[in-house]
Amino acid sequence: MRARPATARAGQKATDVRYQPGFFTVALVCLIVLYAPIFVLVGLSFNANTVVTSWTGFTLDWFAKAVQNDDFYSAAANTLTISLSATVFSTMLATAAALGTTRGQPWRGQGAAYMTISLPLMVPEIITAVATLAFFSLLASVFGINFGIGNLIIAHTVFCIPFAYMPIRARLEDMDLTLDYAAADLYATPWATFWRITLPLLLPGIIAGAALAFIVSFDDFTITQLVAGPGQTTLPIYIWAKIRRPLTPEVNAMCTVLLMISVFFVSFSAFIGGRRR
Amino acid sequence: MLDNTKVPGLAIDRVGKVFQQAGKPDFRALDDVSLTIRPNEFFTLLGPSGCGKTTLLRMIAGFEHPSEGEIRLDGDPITGLPPNRRPVNTVFQNYALFPHLSVAANIGFGLEMLKKPRAEIEATVAQMLRLVRMEEMADRKTSQISGGQQQRVALARALAPRPRVLLLDEPLSALDLKLRKEMQIELKRMQAETGITFVFVTHDQEEALTMSDRIAVMSAGRVLQVGAPRDIYDRPANHFVANFIGDSNFLTGTVVEMSAGLVSIRLVNGAVLEASVPSSVTFGATATVVVRPEHAVLAAPGEGVIAGEVETVIYFGTDTHFHIRTGEGATFIVRQQNRRGDAAVAQRGEAVSIHLPPGVATVLAGEA
Numbered sequence: 001m002r003a004r005p006a007t008a009r010a011g012q013k014a015t016d017v018r019y020q021p022g023f024f025t026v027a028l029v030c031l032i033v034l035y036a037p038i039f040v041l042v043g044l045s046f047n048a049n050t051v052v053t054s055w056t057g058f059t060l061d062w063f064a065k066a067v068q069n070d071d072f073y074s075a076a077a078n079t080l081t082i083s084l085s086a087t088v089f090s091t092m093l094a095t096a097a098a099l100g101t102t103r104g105q106p107w108r109g110q111g112a113a114y115m116t117i118s119l120p121l122m123v124p125e126i127i128t129a130v131a132t133l134a135f136f137s138l139l140a141s142v143f144g145i146n147f148g149i150g151n152l153i154i155a156h157t158v159f160c161i162p163f164a165y166m167p168i169r170a171r172l173e174d175m176d177l178t179l180d181y182a183a184a185d186l187y188a189t190p191w192a193t194f195w196r197i198t199l200p201l202l203l204p205g206i207i208a209g210a211a212l213a214f215i216v217s218f219d220d221f222t223i224t225q226l227v228a229g230p231g232q233t234t235l236p237i238y239i240w241a242k243i244r245r246p247l248t249p250e251v252n253a254m255c256t257v258l259l260m261i262s263v264f265f266v267s268f269s270a271f272i273g274g275r276r277r
Numbered sequence: 278m279l280d281n282t283k284v285p286g287l288a289i290d291r292v293g294k295v296f297q298q299a300g301k302p303d304f305r306a307l308d309d310v311s312l313t314i315r316p317n318e319f320f321t322l323l324g325p326s327g328c329g330k331t332t333l334l335r336m337i338a339g340f341e342h343p344s345e346g347e348i349r350l351d352g353d354p355i356t357g358l359p360p361n362r363r364p365v366n367t368v369f370q371n372y373a374l375f376p377h378l379s380v381a382a383n384i385g386f387g388l389e390m391l392k393k394p395r396a397e398i399e400a401t402v403a404q405m406l407r408l409v410r411m412e413e414m415a416d417r418k419t420s421q422i423s424g425g426q427q428q429r430v431a432l433a434r435a436l437a438p439r440p441r442v443l444l445l446d447e448p449l450s451a452l453d454l455k456l457r458k459e460m461q462i463e464l465k466r467m468q469a470e471t472g473i474t475f476v477f478v479t480h481d482q483e484e485a486l487t488m489s490d491r492i493a494v495m496s497a498g499r500v501l502q503v504g505a506p507r508d509i510y511d512r513p514a515n516h517f518v519a520n521f522i523g524d525s526n527f528l529t530g531t532v533v534e535m536s537a538g539l540v541s542i543r544l545v546n547g548a549v550l551e552a553s554v555p556s557s558v559t560f561g562a563t564a565t566v567v568v569r570p571e572h573a574v575l576a577a578p579g580e581g582v583i584a585g586e587v588e589t590v591i592y593f594g595t596d597t598h599f600h601i602r603t604g605e606g607a608t609f610i611v612r613q614q615n616r617r618g619d620a621a622v623a624q625r626g627e628a629v630s631i632h633l634p635p636g637v638a639t640v641l642a643g644e645a
Contacts, residue, residue, distance in 0.1 A: 181340055182373035184360040186387035187438065196386075200377045 042259065045252035052247050062253035072254060075238035081149060082224075082234060083217040086156030087164075090217075091210040093157070094164035095202070102172045103180075121162045128159060129223040136227060148229070155227050156217040163216045164209035171205025204272055211269035215262055285351050287314040287337065287442055287474065292346035294332055294498075306332045308498040310346070314442075314476060319468050321477045323485040324495035325521070330478045333495075334444050337476065338367050350441060361390070366435035367444040371451070372427045374419040380430050381406070381415040387438035405433040408467060425456045432464075436471060445477045449484065461488055482522045486510060494518045510569075512553070515641055519567040526568045526609045528583075528638070532558050540640060542566055545605055548582040552638035565641045570612035572637035575599060575622050581630030585609060587623045599623060601631060 017023060048057035066072055101114050120128060132155045139145045147154065179201070183193040221236045228237065235258060242251050294307040307329045314320045322330040335341040337348060339360035348356050355363050366387065374383050384405050388398045406412045409429035414422055419430060428448060435443055445464075449457045465488055468475050479485055485492050486506040493503045494517075502514040513519035516527070533549065534541035535558070542550045542564055552566050578584060585601040588608065594615070599622070601609045609631055613622055623629050 176371070176373065178369050178371060178373040179375060181338075181360070182367070182369060182375070183386070183390075184340075185338055185365075185367045186434070187361045187390040188386075189361055189390075192390060197375060 045256045047249045062249040066253040075235045079234040085153045086217040087214040089157040090160035090213045091164045098168040125222045129226045133226040160213035164213040167208040168205040207272045208269045288349040290347045292343045295344045319475045319490045321485040321489040321492045328495040329498040364441045366440040368435045368448045370446045372431040384433045405437045409433040442474045528566045554640045566638045570610040573611045574632040576632040578628045581632035583631040587627045
């Protein structure tokens with residue numbers, strides 16, 4: 001490789017953050033703070049001792065115990081029911097919203113619509129949680145309406161929409177509008193254009209949005225804790241309840257299982273996104 | 278419907294387009310444009326960017342709707358039809374190939390949308406692949422082929438449904454010079470083989486001259502002149518056309534003698550020049566005359582009608598351009614063909630004169 005002129009190199013060094021003093025140390029500290037606790041948590045789920053923090057030997061018993069626990073199962077079933085439903089509904093709504101705010105003639109209030117859709121990302125979750133709780137108790141007390149687990153599905157769908165919306169919108173904005181024109185030019189009706197051109201090209205964005213919505217719904221605590229009724233315990237709430245009792249590595253095992261599911265979904269969406277590009 | 282209204286071809290009838298922009302004055306993109314494009318014609322809309330040529334093309338395709346006027350295809354109005362119901366296909370400037378479909382699926386898309394039987398689609402796709410010489414690439418993704426090949430696929434895709442009119446929106450502008458020259462010839466060949474009417478949009482005057490049966494020169498939303506390439510080049514209707522198509526020298530003088538199709542013009546320096554007249558001029562009026570650089574000849578001082586001094590000599594390989602500073606202070610360009618072994622005809626700073634053989638000058642209409 002040829003040496004670049006010294007001046008160019010110096011200029012590059014000045015602007016490239018990798019050449020700043022202490023970059024390596026800061027980066028390392030950040031990575032350790034982020035990931036060390038997770039590794040410790042996963043490591044201790046193989047701990048033979050009943051006291052989480054003192055390591056006595058390797059075992060898979062806690063995983064066996066977690067998997068055989070009926071409460072864990074019913075919490076997992078609840079979580080999956082809620083997350084998968086919320087993912088499907090929120091992704092559909094987010095796709096429609098993204099199409100409405102990026103395609104077609106610009107309309108009055110388009111900017112306001114965009115703000116309204118993304119605002120929940122910035123509202124503290126506890127406020128959304130209290131408001132959602134108040135809304136459902138109002139429905140129950142005034143109209144006598146209670147959707148059961150449907151309440152949680154509705155609540156999750158609502159707060160998942162902005163998370164699903166962002167990647168879908170980003171993908172739509174990157175997409176060449178001339179492709180729609182080309183399809184129309186080649187005798188495709190607006191519906192055919194949507195199904196044959198827009199949707200397949202949008203799919204990576206939709207998958208990324210759905211994966212994000214799923215993860216956000218899957219590990220939601222605050223809103224679920226307030227809205228959930230009896231028998232609607234989800235995994236995060238179940239684990240939280242378990243932690244308040246004497247802490248055993250069983251909780252670590254459950255967390256490890258959750259972590260695996262999250263990692264799977266994130267990797268899946270990254271893989272789909274990368275392959276499609 | 279009356280049969281005498283069934284004029285074959287594409288008729289643009291007094292079409293205008295006004296764009297309303299928030300907070301800005303309305304923008305008139307097209308102003309009273311009327312054109313008749315004949316069946317099986319290679320017709321070019323030529324003009325600088327912003328002249329309205331692309332707007333007109335988008336209107337024929339159905340992506341834009343005229344504010345006034347009508348567009349008729351073989352006598353039937355198509356102005357109100359959406360793009361997917363017009364027997365017209367477009368080759369887009371950026372090709373707009375569907376990235377998730379193979380080359381063959383791209384080409385077959387239009388036929389598929391027209392619900393043609395599978396066997397017919399396959400046969401036509403194979404035929405189109407042959408036409409654009411892309412048989413080996415049928416199963417490739419469109420991202421795996423070169424720009425020139427993408428261009429061919431875009432062309433095949435638009436030709437496959439056998440449209441009555443093919444629209445081409447500056448399709449060669451993204452190609453390098455050599456490939457562009459090849460594609461110009463290919464396009465002509467394909468037009469001859471398919472017998473489809475081509476409406477070609479370009480800002481490249483050379484491209485327009487090489488390929489077209491007829492050209493419409495546009496500027497600022499208006500059509501300035503319609504004619505065969507030779508007509509437009511040899512008898513430009515006005516200053517803009519003369520300037521836009523090829524290089525031109527403009528001379529001003531007074532009409533001193535008139536006969537059928539010819540006038541004598543007395544130039545500012547007193548020399549008298551014979552020029553052809555496309556339309557009528559008035560005796561004694563001031564007239565502008567246009568002379569193409571390759572029609573003028575360098576001569577020894579005193580031999581030609583205009584005296585001057587060589588200001589710049591530019592060598593182009595096939596020819597040489599001499600920029601002559603005339604006695605009136607204007608610059609006159611003379612282009613001379615290079616022959617092997619010739620030394621330069623004149624050097625920088627040399628005093629020369631410009632000889633204008635009979636018939637090389639044309640009076641511009643409607644210009645003072």
